[in-house]
Each structure stands twice: as structure tokens, then as C-alpha cells.
Amino acid sequence: MLGLVSLFMDTSSEMIHALLPVYMVSVLGTSALAVGMIEGIAEATASITKVFSGALSDWLGKRKLLAALGYGLAAITKPIFPLATSIEWLVAARFIDRVGKGIRGAPRDALVADIAPPHLRGASFGLRQSLDTVGAFLGPLIAIGLMWLTADNFQQVFWIAVIPAFMSVAIIVFLVREPDRPQDTRRLRAPLHPADLKQVGRAFWCVVAVATLFTPARFSEAFLVLKAQAIGLPVMAIPAVMVIMSFAYSLSAYPAGIMSDRVNRITMLALGLALLVLAEVTLAFASGLIAVAIGVTLWGFHMGYTQGLFATLVADTAPAELRGTAYGIFNLVTGVAMFLASVIAGAFWDQLGSQSTFLVGAIFAVLTLLSLPLLKNRLCVEGNEGVPTVER
Numbered sequence: 001m002l003g004l005v006s007l008f009m010d011t012s013s014e015m016i017h018a019l020l021p022v023y024m025v026s027v028l029g030t031s032a033l034a035v036g037m038i039e040g041i042a043e044a045t046a047s048i049t050k051v052f053s054g055a056l057s058d059w060l061g062k063r064k065l066l067a068a069l070g071y072g073l074a075a076i077t078k079p080i081f082p083l084a085t086s087i088e089w090l091v092a093a094r095f096i097d098r099v100g101k102g103i104r105g106a107p108r109d110a111l112v113a114d115i116a117p118p119h120l121r122g123a124s125f126g127l128r129q130s131l132d133t134v135g136a137f138l139g140p141l142i143a144i145g146l147m148w149l150t151a152d153n154f155q156q157v158f159w160i161a162v163i164p165a166f167m168s169v170a171i172i173v174f175l176v177r178e179p180d181r182p183q184d185t186r187r188l189r190a191p192l193h194p195a196d197l198k199q200v201g202r203a204f205w206c207v208v209a210v211a212t213l214f215t216p217a218r219f220s221e222a223f224l225v226l227k228a229q230a231i232g233l234p235v236m237a238i239p240a241v242m243v244i245m246s247f248a249y250s251l252s253a254y255p256a257g258i259m260s261d262r263v264n265r266i267t268m269l270a271l272g273l274a275l276l277v278l279a280e281v282t283l284a285f286a287s288g289l290i291a292v293a294i295g296v297t298l299w300g301f302h303m304g305y306t307q308g309l310f311a312t313l314v315a316d317t318a319p320a321e322l323r324g325t326a327y328g329i330f331n332l333v334t335g336v337a338m339f340l341a342s343v344i345a346g347a348f349w350d351q352l353g354s355q356s357t358f359l360v361g362a363i364f365a366v367l368t369l370l371s372l373p374l375l376k377n378r379l380c381v382e383g384n385e386g387v388p389t390v391e392r
Contacts, residue, residue: 001176002108003131008168009071010132013097014139014246015161016081018239019147020090021222022229023154028087031350037343038087042094046335049102054328057107058321064178067111070104071172073097075165082158106327113315113323115179119261122312126257129308130250135164137246140239147236200326204317208333210368210375211310215337217276217364218306219345219357221245224299227283227354228292244293245300252304260309265316266372272305273372276365284358 024034053070057063077100080093109125116124139161146157221242228241260268279298286292310330318326348356 001171002112003128005071005168005172005176006108006128006132007135007138008164008171009074010135011139011142012078012135012161012163012165012168013074014136014242015143015146015164015239016078016139016158017222018140018143018225018242019154019157020081021225022235022238024087024090025226025229028090031346034087034346037346038091038094041091041339042098045095046098046102046105046331048332048335049099050106050328050331050335052328053103054106054110054324054326054331057110057324062178063107063111063114063324064172064176066107067104068169068172068176070100070102070107072100072169073103074100075162075169078162078165079159081161082155102331105331106324109311109314109327110323111178112311114320116315121315122257122260122265122309123254124257125308125311125315126254126260129257129304129311130254133246133250133253133304137243137250139164140242140246143239144237144243147239152235200318200322200329204314204326204330206375207310207313207317208330210371211330211334212337213364213371214273214306214368215334216341216344217273217280217361217368218299218302219338219341219361221299222342223345223349223354223357224283224296226349227286227358228289228296230354231287231289231292233289233292241292241296245296245303248297248300249303252301253308256305257308257312260312265309265313266375268305269309269375270369270372272302272309273365273369275302275305277362277369280358280362280365284355284362 024038025031053066057066060066074097077093077096080089080096084090084093112124112128113121142160143157146160147153150156224245225238225241229235229238233241256268256272275298279295279302282291282298283295286295311327314326314330315323345357345361348360
């Protein structure tokens with residue numbers, strides 16, 4: 001059910017977001033740097049909110065309540081997009097929408113970790129991520145058809161995107177059940193108590209460090225859309241970029257999660273990073289649609305091999321009673337890194353061209369690969385199920 005909630009909300013969001021960069025640049029006349037700053041602020045806002053909602057879910061013991069609140073807030077902001085007449089309205093809409101994402105993200109991930117058996121944790125996160133990403137490619141696919149039917153009418157497409165958002169809210173409210181939490185996992189201290197930062201453990205902080213270094217390598221996907229536009233892809237077909245990326249993402253996320261339960265998780269992470277390096281080098285030198293499609297596909301595969309895996313590593317390393325807090329901290333730190341990465345990517349794009357943006361990203365991906373031995377030293381693999389245990 002949580003996977004379906006994600007599917008419908010992502011369908012709605014990606015119907016809008018697949019068109020939004022082009023809408024801002026082509027219709028409202030913003031720059032690539034402005035796109036990067038808006039996307040960065042939006043994601044950073046979500047990440048900052050997650051740290052508070054995650055800690056609050058540990059303290060209240062009510063993860064579903066906060067997740068439903070976050071999805072509901074995102075749904076009621078969707079009508080702002082078709083009503084917006086200036087960049088200020090779009091910034092406000094993205095800001096409020098990402099607050100909703102921030103409220104729901106950490107409690108939802110902690111809820112998945114609460115439910116999933118430890119030996120199937122990777123598969124569980126992979127399944128939710130896969131369903132989430134099905135929505136991420138259905139949304140742009142629907143947007144393509146609607147742009148054709150409406151003769152490139154952005155506002156009409158944005159209005160139709162409101163429908164699946166409210167379907168998502170209905171599913172989490174009426175069909176998702178939260179299990180009772182054991183008494184010994186309920187928090188007695190106030191949320192975000194300083195002692196919690198130490199209690200989450202050094203292995204968790206090592207995961208955060210590696211993820212932070214990784215984030216500048218995978219800046220906002222808005223730049224994939226801008227790359228496709230730069231080589232001449234028609235406006236009506238622009239959402240195809242997100243369709244290709246998300247389809248590759250959804251195909252790989254669940255199998256990657258299953259494999260991470262059976263083999264060393266660090267090996268899987270290294271494979272995902274190698275795919276990102278290939279993607280960014282391909283996109284840097286792409287001069288035609290086929291090359292861009294290959295680069296975007298590789299980008300999607302790298303997402304499938306890394307995003308669910310980082311969520312699994314947080315669950316592996318954080319104490320059960322602090323999972324919400326841990327997801328909040330993780331998303332806060334990586335969200336700030338995402339903001340900086342998107343702004344830097346936009347600046348490089350405007351000043352030196354698209355090739356520099358992707359080559360700098362590839363350099364950060366290589367640096368992250370070189371840092372993996374540090375993470376491996378903090379985790380050890382025991383048994384044939386490949387579940388990391390923490391050295392405390």
C-alpha cells in the first residue's frame with residue numbers, strides 16, 4: 001500500500017515536474033541557474049523538514065499520521081501550478097510541495113523499516129522504490145500524451161495532474177495500517193535530543209558521509225531535461241526524458257534490493273556509482289538523441305542501484321527506536337548537499353556549457369567510489385543473507 005501511495009503521488013508530481021524546467025525557461029524566461037536554484041531550494045526544504053518529522057515520528061510513535069499529513073499537504077498544493085502566472089508563484093508551489101515531501105519522507109521510510117524483516121530489508125525498500133518510480137515514468141508518459149492532445153497547453157496538463165495526487169492521499173488514509181510499536185522502541189526523551197546524535201552510531205554517520213559526497217554527482221534531474229532540449233528534442237516529447245530515466249530506475253530498484261540482501265551492499269553501491277560515471281560521461285559528450293537516451297538510461301539504472309540501498313543502509317545502522325530521527329538527519333545533510341549541487345550545476349551550465357556540468361558530476365562520482373573502503377570498514381557482512389551488522 002505504501003508503494004501504491006508513492007506511485008500515485010509520483011505520477012502527479014512527475015506530470016508537472018517533467019514539464020516544469022522547460023515551462024520556466026521557455027514560457028517564463030528564467031535561466032538555467034535559476035532552475036538549479038529553485039530545484040535546489042525545493043529539495044533542501046524537503047530535507048530540512050524531514051529531520052523534524054522523522055524525530056517527531058520516533059517520539060509520538062505515529063508514523064502513518066505524519067506521512068498522511070505530508071501527502072495531503074503535497075496534494076492540496078498541486079492546483080497552484082496551473083494557476084501560477086509568475087516565477088514567484090512557482091517557487092511558492094515548489095516550496096510548499098517539498099514541505100509536504102519532507103513531512104512524509106522520514107516517517108514513511110521508518111515505517112517500511114519497522115515492517116520489513118531484516119533479511120528482506122533491501123528487497124522491501126527496493127519494492128517501495130520500484131513502485132514509486134513506476135509513477136515517475138507514468139507521469140511523464142501521460143504528460144506527453146496530454147501535451148499532444150492539448151496542443152502543448154501546460155496549464156491543462158497541470159490540472160489533470162491534481163487527480164492522482166488526491167488518490168494517493170485516499171490510499172494512505174484508508175488502506176495503510178501501522179503496526180503497533182513495541183514499548184521498548186518508544187522514545188521518552190524529547191525529539192532531537194543531543195544524546196540521540198551520538199546514539200545513532202558511527203556506522204550511521206559513515207553512511208551519511210559517503211552519501212553526502214555522492215550527492216553532488218547526481219544533481220537535479222532537471223538538467224537531463226535541459227540537455228535533451230538543448231540538442232533539439234521537441235517540447236511535446238520533453239517528458240520522454242523522465243519516462244526513460246524512471247523506467248530504467250523502476251526496472252532496477254527491486255532486483256538491486258534483492259541482490260543487496262544476498263551480497264555485500266557496498267559492492268552493489270560501487271556498481272551503482274560506476275553506472276553514474278558512465279551516464280555522466282555519455283551525457284557530457286552526447287550530441288544526438290540516441291546518445292542522450294543512453295546516458296539517461298544509465299542514469300536511471302544508477303538510481304535503482306543506489307537510492308533504495310542508501311535507505312537500507314540507514315535502517316541497517318540506526319537503532320530501531322531512532323529510525324525516524326536517522327532518516328531525518330540523513331535527508332537533511334544530503335538535501336543541503338543537493339541544493340549546493342544543483343546551484344553549482346546550473347552555474348557551470350550557464351558559464352561553461354552542459355559538458356562541464358556532467359564532467360564535474362562524474363568527478364564527484366569517482367571520488368565517492370574511492371571513499372567506499374571507509375564505509376566498508378564500518379560495516380561487516382555476516383551470514384549468507386548479506387545483511388550488514390554494525391560495529392559499535
